[in-house]
Amino acid sequence: MTAATDGDQQDSGRDPGAPLPPLPGHSSRGRLERVLRRGEFAVTAEMDPPDSADADEVYQRAAVFDGWVDAINATDGAGANCHMSSVAICALLTRVGYAPVFQISCRDHNRIAIQGNVLGAAAMGVGNILCLTGDGVEVGDQPQAKPVFDLDGISLLETIRIMRDEKRFLSGRKIASPPEVFLGAAINPFAPPVDYRPLRLAKKIAAGAQFVQSQYCFDLPMLRDYMKRAVDQGLHEECFILIGVGPLASARAARWIREHVPGVHIPEAVIDRLAGAQDQIREGRDLCIELIQQIREVEGVAGIHVMAYRRERLAVEIIEKSAVLGGRRPWKRQQAGQA
Amino acid sequence: MTVRPPVRPRSGLRRWSVRHARLLEWLYEHFETILLRGLRPLWNALRGTRAEKGVIVVEQGVKGLLFDCRMCGSCVLIATGMSCPMTCLKGLRNGPCGGVRADGSCELDAEQPCAWVLAWDGNQRMRRNERIAGLQAPLDHSRRGTSSWLNKAAEWADDGSH
Ligand code: SF4
Numbered sequence: 001m002t003a004a005t006d007g008d009q010q011d012s013g014r015d016p017g018a019p020l021p022p023l024p025g026h027s028s029r030g031r032l033e034r035v036l037r038r039g040e041f042a043v044t045a046e047m048d049p050p051d052s053a054d055a056d057e058v059y060q061r062a063a064v065f066d067g068w069v070d071a072i073n074a075t076d077g078a079g080a081n082c083h084m085s086s087v088a089i090c091a092l093l094t095r096v097g098y099a100p101v102f103q104i105s106c107r108d109h110n111r112i113a114i115q116g117n118v119l120g121a122a123a124m125g126v127g128n129i130l131c132l133t134g135d136g137v138e139v140g141d142q143p144q145a146k147p148v149f150d151l152d153g154i155s156l157l158e159t160i161r162i163m164r165d166e167k168r169f170l171s172g173r174k175i176a177s178p179p180e181v182f183l184g185a186a187i188n189p190f191a192p193p194v195d196y197r198p199l200r201l202a203k204k205i206a207a208g209a210q211f212v213q214s215q216y217c218f219d220l221p222m223l224r225d226y227m228k229r230a231v232d233q234g235l236h237e238e239c240f241i242l243i244g245v246g247p248l249a250s251a252r253a254a255r256w257i258r259e260h261v262p263g264v265h266i267p268e269a270v271i272d273r274l275a276g277a278q279d280q281i282r283e284g285r286d287l288c289i290e291l292i293q294q295i296r297e298v299e300g301v302a303g304i305h306v307m308a309y310r311r312e313r314l315a316v317e318i319i320e321k322s323a324v325l326g327g328r329r330p331w332k333r334q335q336a337g338q339a
Numbered sequence: 340m341t342v343r344p345p346v347r348p349r350s351g352l353r354r355w356s357v358r359h360a361r362l363l364e365w366l367y368e369h370f371e372t373i374l375l376r377g378l379r380p381l382w383n384a385l386r387g388t389r390a391e392k393g394v395i396v397v398e399q400g401v402k403g404l405l406f407d408c409r410m411c412g413s414c415v416l417i418a419t420g421m422s423c424p425m426t427c428l429k430g431l432r433n434g435p436c437g438g439v440r441a442d443g444s445c446e447l448d449a450e451q452p453c454a455w456v457l458a459w460d461g462n463q464r465m466r467r468n469e470r471i472a473g474l475q476a477p478l479d480h481s482r483r484g485t486s487s488w489l490n491k492a493a494e495w496a497d498d499g500s501h
Contacts, residue, residue: 107429111477133436136428136447147429154433155477170477188437193459199472200434207433207474215437262438262446 011035011331016097019125019180027164027210028182030127031099031331032071036211036240040328041296042303043319044101044213044242045069048310049083058084058092064312067332068319071128073213073305076103079261080140087121094125096333101184102126105134110150111159115169118160122179130184130213131156135262154207157185161208183208187241188215189226190265198229201239211240213305218248218266220294227300236300243295246307247314248284251275285318292322353422353457356405360421360461363405367417375492382492395486412482412490418470420461427454432475435459 011020011031019029026033035042045065050057062072074089090100102121104114118129133153137145151159159170160183167178185204189197204212217223223243230236248254248266251274258266270287277283292304304324308315319325356363375382385391395410402408402423406416409425415432416423424432428447435455438446443456462471482490 133429133431135438138447149429149431150480151477152429152431152433153436154474158474159477186437191435191437191439192441192443192453193435193439193456196434196455196459203434203472203474262440263436265441 016333017095017125019127022180026182028127028180030071030182032101032128033182033210035070035330036302040070041324041326042070042240042242043068043325043330044071044073044303044305045312045315045319046073046075046305046307046309047089047312049075049086049089051083053084055092058089059096061312062093062098063333064316067329068316068325069306070303070330071099071101073101073103073130076105076132076134077108077140078103078135080107080135080137080142080145082140082142087117087126090121090126091124097331098333099128099331100126101128101130103130103132104156105132106149106151106153106156107134107137107147110148111170114151114156115159115163118163118179118181119175122181127180128182128184128211129160130186131160131209132186139262153185154204157183157204157207157209182210184211184213185209186215187212188263190215190217190219190222191263194222194226197226198233198235201230201235201241202233205235205239209239211242211302213242214244215263215265216244216246216307217291217295218264218270220291220298222265223295224298227298231300236302240302241300242303242305243298243301244305244307245288245292245295245318246309247281247288247311247318248274249311250280250284285314285321288318289322292318292324296324352405353407353426354452356421357457357461358464360464361466363421364417364465364467371491375488376495379492379495382489383496386489386493391486391489394489395484398486398488410484410487411478412485412487413479414487414491415475418473418475419455420458420463420465420471422454422457422461424454424458430478431455432478434471 011034022029047061065072072093074086076086077083086103090102093100131153137143137147160181162168163175164178164181167175169175187201251271254266254271254274257264273287274280274283295301295304306315306319385394399410406423407426408423411425428445429436435453439453439456440446440449443453445451445453462468
């Protein structure tokens with residue numbers, strides 16, 4: 001390994017779209033797994049998928065994160081709203097060298113579609129998959145849709161783990177070249193039944209989760225409790241735990257999110273702090289920066305996952321100001337003529 | 340199989356069953372060893388006959404009343420605190436989604452308790468409360484509407500344990 005992790009350019013091949021050389025003990029040929037296994041504090045971010053068939057829009061949205069994140073999550077019909085598909089965004093991103101996280105929601109695909117998409121995504125160089133149950137169709141813009149939920153988040157993890165490690169489909173039919181993927185899942189330490197949540201993490205690990213990304217964290221004591229239990233069981237050694245963060249725009253927005261977005265827990269004290277501020281946007285940003293710095297200190301946390309819906313530039317500012325990367329510069333796309 | 344639209348639980352006994360999960364666990368374990376296992380040849384002889392329908396009607400009646408059972412054909416009540424996971428609006432069989440509301444109601448229907456909040460409660464009352472940690476395989480949708488009792492007896496026969 002080179003002395004300086006100068007731009008993590010060590011984690012890129014000659015052809016930006018080509019998978020990296022395999023490393024022992026790694027399941028994927030991607031950058032995210034390398035960063036985590038090296039013990040670096042990782043930063044991932046969620047990208048808003050465009051409502052458009054224009055590939056350039058995908059590249060523009062990804063470019064905002066250039067040099068600031070280790071992987072970009074492409075959401076899969078988040079909130080049961082329709083956008084460009086996750087698998088297509090990931091395929092576009094791998095062409096130019098990004099490390100995308102392909103999100104699969106059980107709401108929209110049955111096991112036949114999912115297994116096919118996993119092979120397709122891996123063939124296109126996608127190295128990370130996040131397995132989600134998904135929001136119900138009721139909360140989205142097309143509540144008339146037929147919800148699928150053939151699998152759940154956990155059986156989805158297991159399905160892909162079987163495809164990768166046992167080289168077969170669920171039916172038992174053989175897979176000639178298995179998908180080399182780093183498997184992830186979502187966790188929500190802040191939703192009831194709170195006592196059950198660490199056990200659920202253990203179950204996800206047993207099903208195949210190698211990393212997890214959490215729902216938004218606004219409640220540090222609750223996170224500490226959860227992490228303590230996870231660490232006591234040694235779960236942080238079996239799985240990389242990334243904690244979800246994001247800026248709140250105002251006290252009003254925070255109340256709205258708490259009411260309308262399933263699974264987001266925002267304590268009253270946070271809302272009061274925003275409400276009492278002169279400049280609420282600034283306060284929301286500072287609050288997020290402080291949280292990140294505190295989360296970084298919690299034992300067992302391997303990184304953060306930044307979710308800033310339609311405010312990607314602010315997300316980057318937060319990553320920079322929080323100094324969470326500690327001087328490390330993640331991979332950056334080299335545009336033609338720049339190299 | 341699709342997830343049903345939000346419906347109020349049909350059975351008022353659903354919460355009672357969760358509160359009495361320990362008793363029901365005891366009953367089921369005896370039912371399983373004495374009736375299901377003991378009379379296995381009889382059950383397997385019933386398969387494909389008209390009497391199979393009778394078993395289905397009885398199972399549906401009893402479990403419908405107690406658990407609001409949806410006859411998925413692969414019963415896991417013993418591992419879910421006696422709260423039927425098919426009453427979850429997403430049909431989740433491996434634990435709750437991340438959307439459970441702060442008061443323990445379902446993310447999709449605030450009037451309904453989350454099936455998994457009930458399950459965790461029932462599970463804590465059971466003697467063998469480690470079963471909830473086991474991984475449930477993807478549901479076999481082709482079994483919908485069949486008797487999970489007969490299916491169980493058949494599985495034991497397939498295992499060669501007769
Ligand atoms: S809140 Fe509970 S019952 Fe509702 S969809 Fe989620 S897991 Fe199922």
